[in-house]
Amino acid sequence: MDCILHIGTAKTGTTILQNWLYRNRAQLGAQGVYLSERLGMTNNRLLPAYFRKELDDWARRERIATQAAKAAYFDGFLEGLSAEIAAASATHAQFAITSEHLQSRMTERDEVEALRDFLAGQFARVKVVCYFRNQFDIAVSLYSTALKISAVADFDAFLDQARPENPFFNHARIADLWSGVFGRENCDFRIYDRGSFLGGDIRRDFLAAIDPALDFAALDAEVGTANESISLLEAAAFRRINLAFPYWAEDNGGVDPVNLQAKRRFQRLDALKAGRQSPGRRREIEDRFRDANSDFFGRYFGCGNRFASAAEPPEAAGMVPVEEVARIVDQTLEAAFGLVAATLRDRDADALRDIASKIARGDGTSLEDALALMKLARRARPNGPHIARMVEEWSARLAGE
DSSP states (O other): OEEEEEOOOTTSSHHHHHHHHHHTHHHHHHTTEEEOSSSOSSSOTHHHHHHOSSOOHHHHHTTOOSHHHHHHHTTTHHHHHHHHHHHHHTTOSEEEEEOTHHHHHOOSHHHHHHHHHHHHTTOSEEEEEEEEOOHHHHHHHHHHHHHHTTOOSOHHHHHTTOSTTSTTTOHHHHHHHHHHHHOGGGEEEEEOOGGGSGGGOHHHHHHHHHOTTSOGGGSOOOOOOOSOOOOHHHHHHHHHHHHHSOSBOTTSOSBOHHHHHHHHHHHTOGGGOOOOSOOSOHHHHHHHTHHHHHHHHHHHTSSOOTTSOOOOOOOOOSOOOHHHHHHHHHHHHHHHHHHHHTSOOHHHHHHHHHHHHHHHHTOOOOHHHHHHHHHHHHHHOTTOHHHHHHHHHHHHHHHHO
């Protein structure tokens, strides 16, 4: 059995592709393509998490703070994966692995070599598939993703990271690393561009990378949007939220729920679905990468720099009517005040202090104390039916006493 190792890169349609692959897992299996159950679905994130030496954002989400904790989490991981591969090989010709984090997180050669050594012991052949995109478009799309997580930089500052010295954006370095470890003959490098895809569709294109004989027509072609970019106004709101309520909890306990709640509220506002993140710096970024991209295309595609001719799309013109501004302000403040109402206040601290003191003294707590705590829970989860029912029942019991 062969392995198809799809490593990204970031912002090249990986989420849509991964969702589509796993939606068609049974149909692909019938055509001899196996998708793992053990590596994480639909992004096979566990593989790069295991082989990356340093702890990263995955570990933080899982509240893994030490290498010992990571080792405990992955106890038996390779053995289980090996057993899955062995079982799949009896009925499948290809084992497809897909995660853009392979490219973005595994940047050290010895990490990639360790992955290669494991896979070489499992498969007859490993083929690395990687898509490459114009660096300016990567940065624009990546900024939306970063704001959905923890970014606080404005767009200009974020865009300054897009430089050839940054290995995340340097396609030649990425291609050199993976082809140097797996062999150039085992690497299928492709351009992320609709005009370059087979049939203008990245799903068809990737399916052909697995095996040109696979029947696309036998698969469910419907696929929803995924990981959509946020608008210019949403970006401003998300950046401010990240500054006010940092995404990562201070106690290293994962993600701050207030940050997530605030973003959910603001992303529901249709008034903020305006403007796009594109400040007119495309040519500047492309100029930065002219030499590196010319080298990349010349060595790996035998052509000139194909990322040098894109024109900057025209900016939307015209003034925003004051009535539209008023609607934006109204919806934004409604969401903001709703968030404030759901957070704890100074008098809530008094209630929590007094109840905690009773418990510490062994005085016992009353139904009134329980109701106070349940009301705080309702503030955090206003639509919780069980919480609402308890507040109603306990309020009625206290009123009847």
